[in-house]
Amino acid sequence: MEKTVGREYPFVVTGMPNEEYHSQNDHLRRSMIVQVAKYGGEAQRFIDDGHSLFKGSTATTKGSRFDDLTMQLIEGKQFKDVVVQTPSEVLTKSGQRRGKPYLEWKSQQEKEGKICVSADEEWELTMMVDHMMQNPVARELIEETQQTQLSVFFLFDGVPCACRPDGNLPLDYSSELFPIPVWWDLKTTSSTWDRIHVSSQAYGYAEQEAFYTEAAMQLGYKPHRMPFVFVQTVPPYRCRVFHIPQEVVDNARARISNTIAEIQLRRRTGIYLPVEADQINELDVPQWAQQEEELFNA
Numbered sequence: 001m002e003k004t005v006g007r008e009y010p011f012v013v014t015g016m017p018n019e020e021y022h023s024q025n026d027h028l029r030r031s032m033i034v035q036v037a038k039y040g041g042e043a044q045r046f047i048d049d050g051h052s053l054f055k056g057s058t059a060t061t062k063g064s065r066f067d068d069l070t071m072q073l074i075e076g077k078q079f080k081d082v083v084v085q086t087p088s089e090v091l092t093k094s095g096q097r098r099g100k101p102y103l104e105w106k107s108q109q110e111k112e113g114k115i116c117v118s119a120d121e122e123w124e125l126t127m128m129v130d131h132m133m134q135n136p137v138a139r140e141l142i143e144e145t146q147q148t149q150l151s152v153f154f155l156f157d158g159v160p161c162a163c164r165p166d167g168n169l170p171l172d173y174s175s176e177l178f179p180i181p182v183w184w185d186l187k188t189t190s191s192t193w194d195r196i197h198v199s200s201q202a203y204g205y206a207e208q209e210a211f212y213t214e215a216a217m218q219l220g221y222k223p224h225r226m227p228f229v230f231v232q233t234v235p236p237y238r239c240r241v242f243h244i245p246q247e248v249v250d251n252a253r254a255r256i257s258n259t260i261a262e263i264q265l266r267r268r269t270g271i272y273l274p275v276e277a278d279q280i281n282e283l284d285v286p287q288w289a290q291q292e293e294e295l296f297n298a
Contacts (some may be wrong), residue, residue, distance in 0.1 A: 010154035010218040014147070021151050027162035028260060030211040034204030037259040041272040044263060062233055063188035065115055066128055067166065070186055071148045072113065074167065079129065084114045085122050127237040128188075137241040138229045140177055141184050144169055154215040159260050163215050171220055183216045184227045190234050196242065206244050206252035214253075225249075 022029075035053050036044045043053060054060075072082045090101040097106075097118070106116050117125065132138050145167035153162050169181035185208065191199055200206065209226040217223060225246065231239045266272050 007153070009160070010152065010215065012219070013151040013153070016151040021162070021164060024153075024162055027153060027160045028156070028263065029162055030204065030208050030256075033211070033256055033259050033263070034207050036263055037204075037207075037255055041262075041266055041274055042277075044266055045272040048267070059188075059190065059233070065117075065121075066125060066188050066231065066233075067186055069115055069125060069129070070132070070142070071166065073129070074142055074145050074148050079126070082113070082115055083122055083125055084109055084116055085119055086116055124233075124237070127235075128231050128233070128239075131237045132229070132231050132239040135229075135239040135241065137177060137227070138231075138239050140175065141167060141169070141227060141229060141241075144173060144175075145184075146170055152215045152219065154218045156211065156214055157257050157260055159264060161211070161215070163212050165212055165216075168216070168221075180222050180224055182224045182227060183212055183221070184229060185212070187228055187230045188233050189230050190232065193230075193238075193240060196230060200244065204252070206248045207256055209244055209249050210253035210256055 032047055035047065039053070046053065069079070069082055073079065086097055086102070087105070088095075090099075090105040091097060092099050092102075109116050115125075133142070148167050149164050150168070151162065151164055153160065155161065165183045166186045168183045169178060171181055173181040185205075187205070189196060189199055205228060209228075213221075213224065213226055225243045228242050228244070229239065230242060231237065
């Protein structure tokens with residue numbers, strides 16, 4: 001593991017494996033900060049003990065696969081060289097992807113950085129990439145990005161932190177759409193555009209922008225709004241690029257500062273449980289629920 005503690009901030013590590021980046025427990029990451037802000041001290045203690053709050057889902061697996069593919073395309077690889085369809089000879093008699101032959105084949109493919117898919121999954125990835133590249137804003141970001149997923153270590157309010165942007169335009173970049181260079185991030189979603197704000201709030205995208213742009217500025221980037229490239233995982237696989245309202249990002253930055261202070265305090269004192277855990281609490285029953293109960297008992 002590459003040593004990161006004690007180095008002068010900010011600094012960038014290129015080529016750091018994903019597993020090694022996520023093992024840097026001496027640096028706070030945005031996902032942990034968002035989870036602690038949402039669930040409090042008990043969540044922090046759970047994470048500090050080495051556990052994960054979220055084990056993943058079909059949606060996150062699909063998103064990670066598309067993210068991996070896009071990053072490899074940016075690096076200059078071809079779709080056909082990255083995405084491999086599972087051959088019939090490693091499937092079970094019923095056509096399922098399991099068993100020793102499949103697992104051995106899959107392990108070898110993944111060692112080579114390839115993404116193993118079914119025919120349907122390959123078609124879906126093709127649609128998502130095609131529609132993303134038809135969007136001129138997304139296309140410019142992808143074609144002009146020279147480095148992807150750099151491991152960036154910096155200080156947020158004096159506390160060691162780490163982030164890993166999907167892509168960034170070079171420091172000397174300028175165009176009509178992007179007069180100054182920006183960091184950007186890729187998101188997959190099954191939502192319609194009028195509901196995208198729900199997942200944005202749920203997964204802390206505003207916190208991500210506040211966190212990442214702070215790191216970017218410490219590396220010499222000017223203050224900028226971070227574009228989020230959204231690609232739908234369901235038909236018709238549309239792509240749009242969004243900015244999060246600046247006021248929402250400013251509020252998120254304040255939450256990050258408050259949460260980091262709370263994280264540091266809990267670690268210093270060893271007190272993780274909230275005050276309400278030491279007492280008997282009155283159950284909060286919304287007025288509408290009480291009215292329904294009254295109607296039921298009438």
